[in-house]
Amino acid sequence: MTTSLLLIVQIVLVIILVIAVLLQKSSSIGLGAYSGSNESVFGAKGPNSFLAKATFTIGFLFVINTITLGYMYSQAAQASVVDEMVTDTNIAAPVAPAKTAATKENQAKK
Numbered sequence: 001m002t003t004s005l006l007l008i009v010q011i012v013l014v015i016i017l018v019i020a021v022l023l024q025k026s027s028s029i030g031l032g033a034y035s036g037s038n039e040s041v042f043g044a045k046g047p048n049s050f051l052a053k054a055t056f057t058i059g060f061l062f063v064i065n066t067i068t069l070g071y072m073y074s075q076a077a078q079a080s081v082v083d084e085m086v087t088d089t090n091i092a093a094p095v096a097p098a099k100t101a102a103t104k105e106n107q108a109k110k
Contacts, residue, residue: 003072006065013062020055 003069003076006069006072010062010065010069013058013065017055017058017062020051020058024051024055
């Protein structure tokens with residue numbers, strides 16, 4: 001259950017991280033051209049410092065979540081279904097036929 005929740009968080013973090021990176025200005029502007037005039041919302045410097053901090057924070061959470069998921073999956077991989085299988089058999093090994101005195105004498109003569 002915990003790994004499922006962390007996997008869902010991982011997918012959400014990836015989507016948010018991709019959006020945060022695409023909203024930042026670059027040489028080709030990217031999706032930041034469609035953001036409009038965000039200077040009034042994010043302050044005088046615009047969204048650049050806010051988006052940089054948000055991207056760093058989301059990236060940091062992504063890395064921590066990835067390390068946690070890797071640790072949990074490696075712990076689960078050490079356990080095997082075969083380790084839990086217990087087969088109890090009550091079958092005894094067959095007993096070798098007892099050698100009689102006559103067969104011992106025959107083998108001694110040979």
